[in-house]
Amino acid sequence: MELSTTNSSKQRLRSDSESLSLTSFLFDLDGTLVDSYGTIQSSVNYLRRGHGLPPLDLPTIHKAVGRGVGWLLEQTLPGCDPEVETPLYHRHHKAIIGRTKTLPGVRRTIKSLYRRGCRLGICSNKPLALTQVLLAELKLEPLFEIVLGPESVTQRKPAPDMIEVAQSRFGVDSDQVLYVGDMTIDIETARAAGVPVWVIPTGSHDVERLREAKPDHIMTQFNELLSLVPRR
Numbered sequence: 001m002e003l004s005t006t007n008s009s010k011q012r013l014r015s016d017s018e019s020l021s022l023t024s025f026l027f028d029l030d031g032t033l034v035d036s037y038g039t040i041q042s043s044v045n046y047l048r049r050g051h052g053l054p055p056l057d058l059p060t061i062h063k064a065v066g067r068g069v070g071w072l073l074e075q076t077l078p079g080c081d082p083e084v085e086t087p088l089y090h091r092h093h094k095a096i097i098g099r100t101k102t103l104p105g106v107r108r109t110i111k112s113l114y115r116r117g118c119r120l121g122i123c124s125n126k127p128l129a130l131t132q133v134l135l136a137e138l139k140l141e142p143l144f145e146i147v148l149g150p151e152s153v154t155q156r157k158p159a160p161d162m163i164e165v166a167q168s169r170f171g172v173d174s175d176q177v178l179y180v181g182d183m184t185i186d187i188e189t190a191r192a193a194g195v196p197v198w199v200i201p202t203g204s205h206d207v208e209r210l211r212e213a214k215p216d217h218i219m220t221q222f223n224e225l226l227s228l229v230p231r232r
């Protein structure tokens, strides 16, 4: 799968002259592969109801997603006891997780990458147990060789740990891996791991915010990823 980057924005990676042999794609989950904001909002508002607090709107939820459940609860239920609220969040979220859907173009693109022989993995700050249930619900589980969450490593994103673990399990060099995300934290994570990063503004951050963090490319459509891998 040897390819050279060109001047085309679709194929722009770290530098126009760099020759890449991409074999592996690692994905963020929330906001990149799936639209989970509605279900996260339901679970957060369920917990808030229990405390007599009014519901939060989606833009507020968008700002609180990306750094794991601990951070989400700190932002949305300030002063709560995480020991008590985290299991309640998990239980509620698991029960409604089937309402989370893949984002446009994701299913087809992931399947095409898989058929073209790419190795696929997930590196997400979402709790691993929830990611696993969600992938099973969406019937995407068999396509991903590696699924990592914050519990799989010492430090969650933006630390490079998840990408490094996935890369080492795949046994590939950093120029063979692309990380794909939707937030500036994903760009930071990929930079820390030394791998190229493409983003798509379908999650918490808009194009302006993403551009400032200097990813290698901002996609407008998820299937742009297919331009990086030849058909079989």
Ligand SMILES: O=C(O)COP(=O)(O)O
Pocket (backbone or CB within 6 Å): 028, 029, 030, 031, 064, 065, 066, 067, 068, 069, 072, 123, 124, 125, 126, 127
């Ligand atoms: O659930 C979160 O906080 C973030 O999940 P993500 O890393 O897949 O965006």
